[in-house]
Amino acid sequence: MLSQQLVNGLVLGSTYALFALGFTLIFGVLRVINLTYGFYFSIGAFVALTVAREFGATIWVALPVGALSAGVVAVVADWILLTRLRRAKAGELASLMVTLGAVLALYSLMAVFIGTDIQRFPFGFVDNTAIEFGGIRISLVQMLIVGTTFVLVAVLFLLLQRTKLGLMIRALAENEDAARLMGINVGLTVAAVSFLSGTLGGAAGVLIGLNFNAIQPFMGEHMMLRGFAVIIIGGLGDIRGALIAGVLLGVLEVLTAGYISSNAKEAVAFTILVLTLWFRPVGLFGRAQAKRA
């Protein structure tokens, strides 16, 4: 019983980690709480749904198409909304407000055209079977989620640590002016970061949409509560912290639902968020700078 719940918790947690990964990447490099991130999640799921429905695409096509389209949307959104503020070196609250307004406009526009009814992937889109493993059931969708999360995280780490683009991104995260003086094309690097995080958000949207099989324009907004909790518990901008905090949150939620009540589960993320702010605002590993006024 407990081991089954731990497995379910790990699966749920890896979806949270995957979702929060792109969100924390944006903050870590661009120093922006970009709330349009929730929209990348929704649009990724919707594009995947559309190609699956209209063209009968399989998950192996729908997932990358959904994720990459979200990446493109992210580049455009960042360019329209944040270029001007970045140039003016406006404060972090100005960019937060702009993305907040934009994301409401985007969700609502999507709702006007698509409606707010819950939509589902076509029947038989993914295999619903589950395998038993020493008394523990795990479905193929769950394995797909965990597997994809592993692959995406590995690719992201390799990209950041081993490639020239990764070096550029890390330099930008360190100090924008210094990076520019070293000859780094800042505009291009910003676009690359937006694309990466949008792709991660879109992939999370497809996988989570698949897991709960419920797709709706505001799904990204409802996911944001977990996103906020994970990036703050992990430490703002800390990728490793976000991964661990995501998995931890998933496990704690499943255990709370199992041993306390399923209502209490919904409050877990917010409770840990507030506790973290009270007792350890720098996050799990204390690498984020919690600027004190």
Add this chain to the structure above:
Amino acid sequence: MDGMTMAEWLDDFLFTYETLIHALGVNGLLALSMYCVMAVGQLSLGQAAFMGIGAYTGALLTLNLGLPFWLVLPLSALAPAVVALVIGGPTLRLSGVYLAISTIALGEVLRVLYINAEWLTGGALGLSGIPRKADLWLIYLLLFLAVLGFWAVGRSKIGRAMEAMREDEAVAGVMGVNLPVYKMGALVVSAMLAGLAGCLTAHSNSFIGPNEFGFEMAVTILSFALLGGIGTPIAPVIGALVLTSLPEILRPLQDFRLVINGLIIVVAVLFLPRGVIPFRLRRAP
């Protein structure tokens, strides 16, 4: 107005537009609650959540305990103030994004809790049959007093300190402004105003539901303040008036109401950092 006396016409007008006139007053209060936090250079996105706490507290006290309205109203302001202390305590010591993030998260978690705690909040159906005790004169009296209060504070020494914080917090701190006290004070007052607005809404619509105080409402309240600007306390109230009555006048816009509210924030931050009413308060000598 043929055949109608002025009083009859007024009665008729009030009857037709009653909901809108209530909403205008309540949204004015909400815009002021946003103004109050922004005036010290902070950003709280929990105004809708605080409003919801006030609305549910007020409705439950009236429905379950049958308390008189003059007691329900202050209690509905007190409940969100306590929540503001819990969230403001740690976040106001940190950089501004922490308050913004935890207050949006508050709205999200409350929405789900209202839906799940069916035995208390009526779940997704909400609470109905709340007696209509929020008279029009009461709403507008409170709005008037709030504007007057902010006006007086804005012209005083406290107002100067708040403006200094908005322009440059570090400098204001060095000049001897007690930053934590001002920030916490502003957040608590704003939560109380939002709680009042929530209680008034509950007792004028006679119905409240879990989705009325969520993300859309939070962003809408911010758009009131940003459209008007925060130079004077009357500016955000005008912003609220415009954005509340606009969809009523231009019916075809109704579907796009939230799209417009969102875009107003984008345009205001990018191009009109001081709002459309850029005047500032004259100071008392």
